Amino acid sequence: xxxxxxxxxxxxxxxxxxxxxxxxxxxxxxxxxxxxxxxxxxxxxxxxxxxxxxxxxxxxxxxxxxxxxxxxxxxxxxxxxxxxxxxxxxxxxxxxxxxxxxxxxxxxxxxxxxxxxxxxxxxxxxxxxxxxxxxxxxxxxxxxxxxxxxxxxxxxxxxxxxxxxxxxxxxxxxx
Numbered sequence: 001x002x003x004x005x006x007x008x009x010x011x012x013x014x015x016x017x018x019x020x021x022x023x024x025x026x027x028x029x030x031x032x033x034x035x036x037x038x039x040x041x042x043x044x045x046x047x048x049x050x051x052x053x054x055x056x057x058x059x060x061x062x063x064x065x066x067x068x069x070x071x072x073x074x075x076x077x078x079x080x081x082x083x084x085x086x087x088x089x090x091x092x093x094x095x096x097x098x099x100x101x102x103x104x105x106x107x108x109x110x111x112x113x114x115x116x117x118x119x120x121x122x123x124x125x126x127x128x129x130x131x132x133x134x135x136x137x138x139x140x141x142x143x144x145x146x147x148x149x150x151x152x153x154x155x156x157x158x159x160x161x162x163x164x165x166x167x168x169x170x171x172x173x174x175x
Contacts (some may be wrong), residue, residue: 027083042055064101083162086155093134095119095127100136105170108147117145119170140168148172 070076076134095103098121107118108126117129129135129150137156145151158164 035138083158084155085163085164088169095121095129095133095135096137096139098136100138100140100154100168103135103170105110105150105172107172109144115145115147117142117170118149119150135170136168150172 013039089098098156102118102122105117106120106126109118114130118134119127119129121127122168129142129145131142131144133152134140135142135152136154138156140152140154143153149172152168154166155163156166
């Protein structure tokens, strides 16, 4: 064992001596590679600009609105005859500035044993509604709130000089 303990340090010393040496050729090679110019970069592909399109149908009737939706401003419509009529003198509520189909029922809320609906507008704002609040552009008045839907009655022109009631609803999205 004594011979082995003398041989190991000598072996390690010889091994380390072999590792230490002149690295100048390696350093020269590294410097040479660093001095070489890099490969040229391929040019970006040309981008074709699509032709511009000018939308010219903004004054036509929207294909997404029902034919009963007024296309004439309310103050120019004649509100004569018997039957229901909108109250043009009442103060407008915030959700009346949006189309009914752009509003989304997102839930309900119980406060003091009363059920309120939660409606999100297209701008992402959340509104708490209750019966007799108005929503949509067709004078929609909330009739009843359930846990899965909000029932609404809208007043739409009847095509003549009067108005007719139309049932509508906002349903809770279950997905």
